[in-house]
Amino acid sequence: MHDITFPLRWRIALIAPALAVFIAFWLLPMAVLVQVSGNGDAIATYRALLTNGRYMDSLVATVVLSATVTLATLVLSVISGLLLARREFPGKRSLVALLTFPLAFPGVVVGFMVIMLAGRQGLIGTLTQKLTGDRLVFAYSMTGLFIGYLYFSIPRVIVTVMASATKLDPSLEEAARSLGASPWQIMRDVVLPGLAPGLVAAGAICFATAMGAFGTAFTLATDIDVLPMTIYTEFTLNANMITAAGLSVILGIVTWLVLALARSATGSAVAATA
Numbered sequence: 001m002h003d004i005t006f007p008l009r010w011r012i013a014l015i016a017p018a019l020a021v022f023i024a025f026w027l028l029p030m031a032v033l034v035q036v037s038g039n040g041d042a043i044a045t046y047r048a049l050l051t052n053g054r055y056m057d058s059l060v061a062t063v064v065l066s067a068t069v070t071l072a073t074l075v076l077s078v079i080s081g082l083l084l085a086r087r088e089f090p091g092k093r094s095l096v097a098l099l100t101f102p103l104a105f106p107g108v109v110v111g112f113m114v115i116m117l118a119g120r121q122g123l124i125g126t127l128t129q130k131l132t133g134d135r136l137v138f139a140y141s142m143t144g145l146f147i148g149y150l151y152f153s154i155p156r157v158i159v160t161v162m163a164s165a166t167k168l169d170p171s172l173e174e175a176a177r178s179l180g181a182s183p184w185q186i187m188r189d190v191v192l193p194g195l196a197p198g199l200v201a202a203g204a205i206c207f208a209t210a211m212g213a214f215g216t217a218f219t220l221a222t223d224i225d226v227l228p229m230t231i232y233t234e235f236t237l238n239a240n241m242i243t244a245a246g247l248s249v250i251l252g253i254v255t256w257l258v259l260a261l262a263r264s265a266t267g268s269a270v271a272a273t274a
Contacts, residue, residue: 030252037245049246055230061142062227063254066210069146070203073153077202078195080154081161096162100155107152107215114148114220115139140222148216153209157202164198204262211255227251 039045049055084096102110118124118139128136138144168191176186192199214228221229227247235244 033245033248036241037249039242045242045246046250049243049250055227055243055247058225058227058230059250059254061225062211062251065142065146065149065226066207069149069153069210070207072146072150073157073206074199074203076150077154077157077161078192078199081158082165082191084158085162085165099158102152103155105152107148107213107217108219110148110152111216111219113151114144114216118144118147140220140224142224144220145217145224145226148220149210149213152216153206156209157199157206160198160202161195164195168194200262200265204259207258208255211251211258 034042037045080099084092084099105113116122118137120135120137120139122137122139125135125137128134172190172194173186176190181189212228214232217224217226217229218232228251231244231247231251234240234247
């Protein structure tokens, strides 16, 4: 009896800190958020939110932007990650370190860098004015936000691609090459399926990060209407706690659904490549 109880106590002791953090920093805040958003009549509250054109336009813009950032990040990261994982050249370690350096930057710093690049006094505006006479400024638009999100998303996915690429079996590519497969066919039929679980997982995290990112959007916010900024506006400027809480729940549900689909797809991909 003592042998059975002792391991159980250890299991409880080990899981207790994680459980306490989960309850204190996720479960209780989410419960309060849902309670506030319901305002005594959750159905009426969420019906009003989901039928409000401005809020839904903001949600759609956020989803489209996040999906576009995710797709562009995956394409660029696969190309760069495979090159870095399979080629050795002078300065490779320094280049990898520089590519992953943006992970240390908060969103406000990323937004400021976008302003320095494409703001009213930015590098691109200065160059275009000298070349064409017109100053090109797009830092304060969805294009600027796209560049900012892309900037801090690529390092995360590149690391995943490089780790996944080192686990690929080179003999599969050699076999496909010996059978006359072209480089594109090898990429399509061998490399990408092998990378699929990691790409799906990294893409889901990239999407979720872009959905909830606030610092960059706050720094660039002029003609930007994404849901985190809408929530911030309702909470701070309008003092509308109910709407802010309801939109936060909707944002969380959409993001959670994407992560759940990614977990399902990752499991299917693993089973297919096994």
